[in-house]
Amino acid sequence: MSLFQKAAFYTTVAHLRDLPPESRREVAFAGRSNAGKSSAINVLANQTRLAFVSKTPGRTQNLNYFSLGDDRFFVDLPGYGYAKAPKDIRAQWEGLLAPYLIYRNPLVGLVLIMDSRRPLTDLDQRMIGWFSQTGKPIHILLTKADKLTRRERAETMTKVNAAFMEMKIGASVQFFSSLKREGIAEAEEKLCEWLEIANEPRAATASENSGKLEKTPTPRVARQKNRSAKGWSARAK
Numbered sequence: 001m002s003l004f005q006k007a008a009f010y011t012t013v014a015h016l017r018d019l020p021p022e023s024r025r026e027v028a029f030a031g032r033s034n035a036g037k038s039s040a041i042n043v044l045a046n047q048t049r050l051a052f053v054s055k056t057p058g059r060t061q062n063l064n065y066f067s068l069g070d071d072r073f074f075v076d077l078p079g080y081g082y083a084k085a086p087k088d089i090r091a092q093w094e095g096l097l098a099p100y101l102i103y104r105n106p107l108v109g110l111v112l113i114m115d116s117r118r119p120l121t122d123l124d125q126r127m128i129g130w131f132s133q134t135g136k137p138i139h140i141l142l143t144k145a146d147k148l149t150r151r152e153r154a155e156t157m158t159k160v161n162a163a164f165m166e167m168k169i170g171a172s173v174q175f176f177s178s179l180k181r182e183g184i185a186e187a188e189e190k191l192c193e194w195l196e197i198a199n200e201p202r203a204a205t206a207s208e209n210s211g212k213l214e215k216t217p218t219p220r221v222a223r224q225k226n227r228s229a230k231g232w233s234a235r236a237k
């Protein structure tokens with residue numbers, strides 16, 4: 001039984017004024033379009049179409065809320081980085097996403113999903129820069145890890161950790177594969193910590209064991225002292 005098995009679609013939000021009341025802890029999932037956000041949410045909830053069902057045309061620029069059944073939410077954020085996104089779509093993305101990330105009180109952490117073959121694109125870095133102003137934690141899922149060799153994984157982990165060191169931002173980083181169901185226990189551990197859910201140790205499934213990933217230590221970097229959120233546009237390049 002997955003820890004988030006009870007996850008169910010709750011609401012979709014197109015305007016900040018429609019956000020649910022600030023009474024439940026929530027974790028947001030962000031990432032480039034096609035990075036594997038919805039797949040990761042589905043795998044964590046052990047459901048096949050959870051994130052997909054809310055994704056009807058026209059909703060893709062919305063924040064999709066999933067109730068975890070115990071006063072907590074997962075929030076699937078709109079994917080970014082479409083090569084041909086029209087200007088108004090980008091403006092909407094910035095207008096909704098930026099204030100949400102910076103000012104949303106119940107948001108306790110950001111899971112940033114990056115394709116492990118193309119981590120830390122400019123937009124990912126922008127996202128990290130914005131969110132890190134809040135002083136809240138970031139957990140990186142390097143998805144589609146099934147596409148990398150062992151050696152490529154080691155190189156990617158080194159590169160990503162070095163980039164965070166350079167940005168002076170503390171973040172935890174792990175590999176993840178929705179396809180092979182790898183990295184689930186590690187992600188669950190982080191989510192439970194943030195959401196304050198008791199996480200009983202459980203036996204790994206056979207497929208998790210077969211694809212056991214090496215845990216690479218995450219560098220400890222002091223979190224930014226300046227916790228005050230700066231204006232969105234002030235940081236946008």
Ligand SMILES: Nc1nc2c(ncn2[C@@H]2O[C@H](COP(=O)(O)OP(=O)(O)OP(=O)(O)O)[C@@H](O)[C@H]2O)c(=O)[nH]1
Nearest residue numbers: 032033034035036037038039079143144177178179
């Ligand atoms: N090999 C592999 N493919 C994956 C994995 N995760 C997702 N994919 C594939 O990547 C594509 C995009 O996955 P989605 O989960 O829809 O990505 P998304 O980030 O939600 O995309 P948007 O909703 O458009 O922002 C799909 O074809 C998935 O099957 C993975 O771990 N391994």
Ligand SMILES: [Mg+2]
Nearest residue numbers: 037038039055
């Ligand atoms: Mg999606």
